[in-house]
Amino acid sequence: MKLLFELQSDRVHLKFSQSVYKEPAILPNKDAIGRLVLTQHRTNLVWHKVWRQGLPPQIENCPKQHEGPCLFEETNYKLYARCNSGFRLDIEHPDPVIISDLDHDDQHSTVYGYINFGSQVGYSEFTVLVDGKPEFSFQVEVFPSKLDYASDYEEILASVQDIMTGLAMEYLRSTYQTGTTFTVSQSTDLEWFILLRGLIDELEKALNYIARKPLRGLKREQIPVRAEKIKHINGRVLAAVRRGAGRGGFTRTKNNIPVREYIYEDRPQSTLDTVEHRWLSRQLYLIQQRLNQLRLEERQLYDTPRRRKALQELGDMGKRILRLQGLEPLAAAASGEIPQGFVSLQLLRLPGYREAYKYCLALSLGLRIEGGPLQLSVKDLSLLYEYWCYLALLRLISEETGQQIPVKELFAVQQNGLRVLLNRGQEQRVCFPSKGGGHITATYNPSFRGEAMLIPQRPDMVITLENKGWPAMHLVLDAKYRLDASPDYIDRYKSAGPPEDALNSMHRYRDAILEFQSRSDESPVQRRTVVQAAAVFPGGITNVPFCKxxxxxxxxxxxxxxxxxxxxxxxYVREWLRSRLKMGGFSIAEHTLPHSIYERARDWHSSAAEPVVVGTLSAGNQRQHLQWIIDKQLYYMPMLKTQLRQYATKWVAIYSPQEIRSPGAVTHYAQVKSIEIVQRKEILTPWPPKRNLEEPQVLFILGEVFERKIPIINTSGYRFTQHRWTSRLGLERAYNLEQLLLETEPEWRLFEDLTALGVKFTLDPSEPVRLLDKDNPYGRVWFRLDDGSSIRYAGASGYVIRRIPGGRPQYFVDYQELMGEIVMTSLG
Structure with missing residues (x-):
């Protein structure tokens, strides 16, 4: 046990110690200066001893000194206090949870127990009471144990406040920061109530002053006046005389005119029902309504000690507002109307009114945690760290993709009584377009559930990579505000890091998150979709690079x-993120354990050896021909003696020309069940043959004909009049006719990685169409780069590259070596 400070007055003796003297291995603020501020409440209090750990002897016993020992989050401290016999001792704190472990002994003259600030950092103030009256208070400062207080913590707080101050705040916590007001479009209920709590005393003073010295107005009322005492004879008085209106009997004037004894005359009367009082009364009514709504929302939540105290404070505040509403000037004006666009110099100028007007307007302001007169409780650092991680991740993705963050649509905020949180779930998504027509989506607290998995999983953050032709790939990040820097841990992992149970959670996310995906035959299947799962933790820069x-x-x-x-x-997060964003699907598959994307890569590798004929439809009978293929499940084409692919065809795809759709596209496909050689006259069609009836035809017996969900579009606009050849890989991966030329997995890998790198190129089908060897497929397309070089996949020989047209070929068996060469020559 390590004594941190000791306080002894003429009535109370208090000790504050660290329960177990074991500092964390990494303590960024261990050299910081702590805080211990003493406030004397009893006028004749006498200090006998004030001792602070770590201070020089000449100042350690000075009650007016503000320096003290450093206290840290998530650390157990022991408090022991006793008072002179015959007195009752109590310790008070705004947060009832922080003192819930304190007990009393010796007929309530002794208080002892443990204090733990949890993940709260900032100032914390305790009040010592003797016989229910404040004796003295002591204020301490709690420092974070895993990050730097002066830089990291302040930046995390500022980043979260940039979205909304209420996200960084809580009501009734063990510590607080200082804050001030600033103008916002709309403040949260939490900010509003904290402002009201800070302004209510001054508002009461101002309204009580108004009640003592109210500003009265004049209001004209018709009152009965003796006829001889009427002061202002106007049209209304003359009309009353002519009509004989009034009260009492008739008398005659000097001119012998009969009039009533009493005639009604407009006389000014003093009144408290002024527009200024109506405005103030209306503001108190709105405050009371908002307090009632807050109390209703708080009552619907789980009962906790903090919530009970919050409800008590809401009730007490409501009583104070109700008393102010009953002040004579405000009660007299409670039912009056306020003119639209009301402006009053009296409210801005007169004492009492000026202050009340200012405080009522201040309630519409927001708060900022950046020093000031208000005491603002801040959220647990673990939750602030989680919020900051998501904000920082979005900024990194924005920087890497060159896309702006849609700030206005960034967060949906959930207000629940005196609590402001980010909404969680799939709706909290920010999407960034990526190169090659893909998307990068960052989701805060998504929930993975449904028939595909047994137990729902809810990581903190997920980055979803969506590339054309590939299943969605997830990168999981979980914010862990926990740090293990023990010697055993560092020896095992060669670095400080999150606790091992957090790493186990990453294994769970990688393996337990399952989603339904479609096979080539459209049937659904469960697949793991998480490529990597990483715990992010508050680790600083160390002497040994983390990459080791x-x-x-x-x-x-x-x-x-x-x-x-x-x-x-x-x-390190930036480097990890950048490396993933610059990879195509095939490259990511190489660094992935058996996974849906790996299975797709393997399937496409074998599909490169499955020939596909892209067939055309009979001119003039296109719609009829297409329907015939679908109904009869047949397709035919002239037999070509030089094209061996005809006899090895595994799939048939159908091109629908502009006569059917615009633009033309490959719209249907079917698997080949068998192949026959027949004469044209043996094939019965609704349209007459246009070729020699004796001409041999290759007849493909098809399975079910499917319509592609995404047609392969003819973007060039050239007419498609002859059969073309590709592979099943090309058929499943292509999004336009040009991409059908890519038949092998190595060609698609090169295509994806060049696109991801932003290298501009065109495809040139210069090689003849031949039957591919499934054990050694080769590409027939040259990739023509803008810098003049050309690349083609040459099968077992690797990739061949020519620097200039007709130049000497250079072969690269190592794909990474080829990509390095491209980066150096094309990207500089």
Whole structure:
């Protein structure tokens, strides 16, 4: 046990100690100056002893000194206090949870127990009471134990406040920060009530002053006046005389005119029902309505000690507002109307009115945690860290993709009583377009559930990579505001990092998140869709680079690991993110354990050897021909003696020309069940033959004819009048006719990676169409790069590259070596 400070007055003796003296291995703020501020409440209090750990002897016993020992989050502290016999001792704190472990002894003259601030950092103030009256208060400051207080913490707080201050705040917590007001379009209920709590005393003073010295107005009323005492003879008085209106009997004037004894005359009367009082009364009514709504919402939530105290404070505040509503000037004006666009110099100028007007307007302001007169409780650092991680991740994706973050649509905020949180789930998505027509989507707290999996999974953040032709790939990030820097941990993983149970959670996310995807035959199947899962933790920059740790290496090898992530240490997350965004599907598959994307890559590798004929429809009978193919499940074409692919065809695809759809596109496909050689006259069609009836035809007996969900469009506009050849890989991957030329997996890999790198190129089918060897397929397309070089896949020989047209070929068996050469020559 380590004594941190000791306070002794003429009535109370208090000790505050660290329960177990074991500092964390990494303590960024261990050299910071702590805080211990003493406030004397009893006038004749006498200090006998004030001792602070770590201060020089000449100032450690000075009650007016503000320096003290450092206290840290998530640490157990022991408090012991006793008072002179015959007195009752109590310890008070705004947060009832922080003192819930304190007990009393010796007929309530002794208080002892444990204090733990949890993940709260900032100022915290305790009040010592003797016989129910405040004796003295002591204020301490709690520092974060995993990140730098002066830089990382302040940046995390500022980033979250940029979205909404209420997201960073809580009501009734063990610590607080100082804050001030600033103008916002709409403040949250939490900000509003904290402002009201800070302004209510001054508002009461102002309204009580108005009640003592109210501003009265004049209101004209018709009152009965003796006829001889009427002061202003106007049209209304003359009309009353002519009609004989009034009260009492008739008398005659000097001119012998009969009039009533009493005639009604407009006389000004003093009144409290002024527009200024109506405006103030209306503001109190709105405050009371909002307090009632808050109390109703709080009552519907789970009962906790903090919520009970919050309800008590809401009730007490409502009583104070009700008393103010009953003040004579405000009660007299409670039912009056306020003119539209009302402006009053009296409210801005007169004492009492000026202050009340200012405080009522202040309730429409927001709050900012950046120093000021207000005490604002801040959310647990673990939740703030989670919010900051998502914000920082979005900024990194924005920087890497060159796309702006849609700030106005960034977050949906959930207000529930005195609590403001980010909405969680799939609706909290931010989507960025990527090169090659894909998308990158960052989701906050998605929920994976449904028939595909047994137990729902809910990681903190998910990055979804959607590339054309590939299933969606997820990268999971989980914010863990926990740090294990023990010698055993560092020896095992070569770095500090998140606890092992957090790493186990990453294994679970990688393997347990399942989603339904479609096979080539359209049937659904469950597949793992998480490529990598990493725990991000508050790790700072160390002498040994993090890239040498097992946590970094395992992320690449097995798809599970951890990454340090702080405002001052974002580079490892940036590097990891950048490497994933610049990979195509095939390259990502190489770094993935058996997975849906790996199975698709393997399937497409074998599909490169499955020939596909892209057939045309009979001119003038296109719609009829297409319907005949679908109904009869047949397709025929002239037999070509030089084309061996005809006899090995596995699939038939149908091109629908502009006569059927615009633009023309490959719209249907079917698997070949068998192949026959017949004469044209043996094939019965609704349209007459246009060729020699004796001409041999290759007749493909088809399975069910499917319509493609996404047609392969003819973007060039050239007429498609002859059969073309491709592979099943090309048929399943292509989105336009030009891409049908890519028949092998190595060609598609090169196509994807060049697109991801932003290298501009065209496709040139210069090689003849031949039957591919499934054990050694080769490409017939040249990739013509803008820098003049050309690349073609040459089968077992690797990739051949020519620097200039007709130049000497250079072969690359190592694909990574080829990509390095392209990057150096094309991207500089």
């Amino acid at each position: 740790s097992r946590l970094w290496k395992a992320l690449r090898q097995i798809g599970v690991g951890a990454l340090p992530f702080l405002p001052a240490n974002k580079e």
